[in-house]
Amino acid sequence: MKKADVFEFFRRLAEANPAPETELEYGNTYQLLVAVTLSAQATDVGVNKATRKLFAIVKTPQDMLDLGEEGLKSHIKTIGLFNSKAKNVMAMAEILVRDHGGEVPADRDLLTELPGVGRKTANVVMNCAFGAETFAVDTHIFRVGNRTGLAKGKTPLAVEKGLEKHVPQPFRVGAHHWLILHGRYVCKARTPECWHCGLIDLCAFKDKVLEKGAKPATAAKKPAARKRKESMA
Structure with missing residues (x-):
């Protein structure tokens, strides 16, 4: 072209x-990271349906740890591959709390070190949360x-x-x-x-x-x- x-x-x-946005629903950067992670091989509609109640009680990585893996599974069981995704989200929360002060890093390399986060997911977070020119x-x-x-x-x-x-x-x-x-x-x-x-x-x-x-x-x-x-x- x-x-x-x-x-x-x-x-x-x-x-x-003029102002395009993701169709995933989230309230902060951590929730965005979780939503994008859950959206792999799933629809935004399905993810939003599962995360509305989840995000009412989980706003930070520590909240996720407090909820626990079984509690998370109960919210996302309608999403494909929910067992493996739950393990990744819990491991991700632990690393964010332990190594990043509970904050989502604004760095693609650091993001891709998190469990369940590949280049595509990292690019979405970088673009939507931090305004990076990523694709x-x-x-x-x-x-x-x-x-x-x-x-x-x-x-x-x-x-x-x-x-x-x-x-x-x-x-x-x-x-x-x-x-x-x-x-x-x-x-x-x-x-x-x-x-x-x-x-x-x-x-x-x-x-x-x-x-x-x-x-x-x-x-x-x-x-x-x-x-x-x-x-x-």
Whole structure:
């Protein structure tokens, strides 16, 4: 995608949604970290449903330790892989209390040292909580980056590096949210809804779906399977 087209791509997204935000619900940075950790291979809707009651009583890592692993499990049992996620969240809380004074570090390397926190999760926290220009490549961003030609890559890291190189100011902080929302609601995995996409003239995808109810001419790639294979969490 040409430099001028990339700028126009994000200008339109910003015009349509000037203040994009994550759809995960949280009240502070620690709750955000927990929510993002729980969201791996789960939906934001499902995570929010589980964390509303949890976050009413757990606001700090010490609160989580006081609740205990079994107490945490009772709140998140509707989320996939809740047993392993509960172990990671409890171990994370212990490290935050012991090594970081109960605070979430504003450093990606330190974040990825925490149990259950990979590069994608760390990038989300850095972006949402600290305003960092990070690009957390989930299945939606991976798909949008490749389909549109914005940032092509065979791996999440390759797409992330492409975004780091090509996304211009003043759109770098909001880009993560715009791309996720675009992938979630417009550039969908099975059938992209090109007929109401405001970026259609900038998009490199050849098999555009121009009418509701139609299907792409060829099968789309399946980034969700790639996500599982490459452990994008």
